[in-house]
Amino acid sequence: MTAEADNSPEDVIETQSLPLDAWHRERDARMVEFAGYHMPIQYEGIIAEHLWTREHAGLFDVSHMGQLSVSGEGAVEALEAIMPGDFAILKPGRMRYSMLLDEDGGVLDDLMVTNAGDHYALVVNGACKWDDIGFLREHLPDEITLTHHEDQALLALQGPEAAVALARIAPMIDDLKFMQAGLADWNGTPLWISRSGYTGEDGFEISVPADKAWALAEALVAMDEVKPIGLGARDSLRLEAGLPLYGHDLTTDSEPVSAGLTFAISKRRRAEGGFHGADRILKLLENGTEAKRVGLALDGRRAAREGDAIMAGDTQVGTVTSGGFAPSLGHPIAMGYVAADRAGTGTELEVDVRGKRLAATVVPMPFVPNRYFR
């Protein structure tokens, strides 16, 4: 028996440990290498952890992600030059999903940008963070300060019971709505909390000083609503939520329009342009793209995987970029790019999974309804 599509170790010099490494091991997590770090892929099992998060609250250690801050006069303009988001109207305590774009509009990473008052807080993908930092240093003017907060851990608490649980530690969260953030004081420890996440559920992301992460994780999993959840369920949850995973569903070969992320380009930015790749992206907005990112629901139990060809008869019309069994739905789902004329909801296609044709239907995303607290 050999795994075909397992998470192979990243090609890194030395795998690093994160602040909660020993905490995960104490809980019998299976650790894998991801983005250059030892990370917990699962504790009791991906399906059980996935379903727990949909029903209760799951605690995710996402300390591999890059926590950056950008400050200085002209920070808004500097950020708007490289991203298509409208940060000028972003009030303190509000956040936006955005994308770092190369000069042709290709997606270098997707990220969250928060107006944190005296600076902008950026949370970027762990696997891209070093490249992102290099890119930001290169493209931000000299008078803008870029700081990488390597001394901060990042925990996510996600699920319908996340708010009830977290309010015991940080009552201020009752004042936050989806995509809002603020500072809490937990017995003298500052917690920067945003109501956001990567599961489609209500939930929070909590930036905590690394030396307090253990105590915070302990305090949270001590609650009946909360269990630790690994990266495996994080992936199946985000797939059901229709959220793209950078490096798979989003790459420099994609741009925001074909990726279906045009909500992240505001009216003003469309009118004014002035961001990386604007010429190309504004043309695509007007004329449409050759391919579109779509959701696929598959018949049966066999899952399609990244790289599988999407077929219409004998013609390849697209490629799967993420796929797997959807624990909340009980059947496999996938995301991929297909030719625009095959991207309509209800289009019947097939996926070639190692020589076998599986019936697949284009369905709207999210696959599982979002339950954000708005």
Place this chain on the structure above:
Amino acid sequence: MPRYFTEDHEWIDVDGDVGTVGITDYAQSQLGDITFVELPEKGDTLKKGDAPCVVDSVKAASDVYAPVSGEVVEVNGDLDGEPELVNNDAEGDGWFFKIRLSNADELSGLMDEDKYSSFVDNL
């Protein structure tokens, strides 16, 4: 009934000229939640090293190889509706298929339980 193991984590129980094949408990624990098992068909002729089965877990698809050559005489239909049998009882009710051995000499290249157990310990 002697049981043999492969380095690819298949097991085979041999009774006369028929062997029952599955994946080991170690293999299922590494794969995690199994969501689908693709089986060969009764009557298929397999060569040692063929990959007649695919195991889908939440994360990945894995091939399962034929530990010996022969003809498939039975498949475990229960895995269709209950792939989790492989997680719950990999070396029992979670068996995959039965094969009539065409060359029993192939068994001599496989490991016994003790050898397999030290093989796994060294992984």
